Amino acid sequence: MTSPPRLLMCKPDFYGIEYEINPWMNRLVVADSTVAARQWEALHQTLVDLGVEIDLIDPVKGLPDLVFTANAGLVCRSLFIPSKFRHEARQGEEPCFTAWAKSRGWEIVSVPGDHYFEGAGDALFCGETLFAGYRFRSDAFGHQWIGERLGVEVLPLELADPRFYHLDTCFCPISATQAIWYPGAFDDYGRDVLKSRVGELIEVSTEEAEHFACNAVVVGRTIILNEKTPRLAASLRQLGFDTKPHDLSEFLKAGGGAKCLTLRLDGEEAAYWRFQTAES
Numbered sequence: 001m002t003s004p005p006r007l008l009m010c011k012p013d014f015y016g017i018e019y020e021i022n023p024w025m026n027r028l029v030v031a032d033s034t035v036a037a038r039q040w041e042a043l044h045q046t047l048v049d050l051g052v053e054i055d056l057i058d059p060v061k062g063l064p065d066l067v068f069t070a071n072a073g074l075v076c077r078s079l080f081i082p083s084k085f086r087h088e089a090r091q092g093e094e095p096c097f098t099a100w101a102k103s104r105g106w107e108i109v110s111v112p113g114d115h116y117f118e119g120a121g122d123a124l125f126c127g128e129t130l131f132a133g134y135r136f137r138s139d140a141f142g143h144q145w146i147g148e149r150l151g152v153e154v155l156p157l158e159l160a161d162p163r164f165y166h167l168d169t170c171f172c173p174i175s176a177t178q179a180i181w182y183p184g185a186f187d188d189y190g191r192d193v194l195k196s197r198v199g200e201l202i203e204v205s206t207e208e209a210e211h212f213a214c215n216a217v218v219v220g221r222t223i224i225l226n227e228k229t230p231r232l233a234a235s236l237r238q239l240g241f242d243t244k245p246h247d248l249s250e251f252l253k254a255g256g257g258a259k260c261l262t263l264r265l266d267g268e269e270a271a272y273w274r275f276q277t278a279e280s
Ligand code: ARG
Pocket: 021, 022, 025, 065, 068, 070, 071, 090, 120, 121, 122, 166, 168, 169, 254, 255, 256, 257, 259, 260
């Protein structure tokens, strides 16, 4: 019997648009808290129905983006590498996520110096390689350091469009050899790297990328993705995946979708280490 997938989430009790740190956020476009709560519950329920075990971190007043647990840090086996946020508005989340990880027994390993690193928002395993987005949030040094610490190859990808400020807004590994991507978010070099290093790339249009098509959660052969991305959903079904569209309109107002609202704790489906024992 394999153990169930595990995710970290945070209820949106104190979620809202209280500052503007990416092009999607506008304090005048208020997130409806009742609708946000309903959308979050629906996502949570879908994951529970898929057999996912969900760990919840307590929401904190004054930290509206704590719901985006993908930015808690990077998990690799028993290690937890906490985020070091670029924007002051989110730095208050760091002690919360670190305290949570400690309380669950993770070994905390921090990126040294004043380097920015925004966790699984910018660092995604696809097979044995850690694909790492930098520029708007994380910087390249942190990723290099993590690669050395974990003994894995890191492929730095410069993000070229501020609307796709985290790697998980434009790239989503769905298996060790397949990923969803939005080419317009990368420069020529990044596009070439992705084309040569990922076996199969499923491209999304600008319109679907703007609906956070790439910000999907993969659980086994099921992909939970944002609504209004029917073309991507059809391509995924053709590849043999089941798809579950969700309306996450209130979270899109903060620049986040399904993936941002979760942190996989036992290894993403695409991550090589999920299938290895600690010794291998
Ligand atoms: N408002 C948040 C921010 O700008 C959204 C974070 C979305 N998270 C993600 N993993 N892309 O930081």
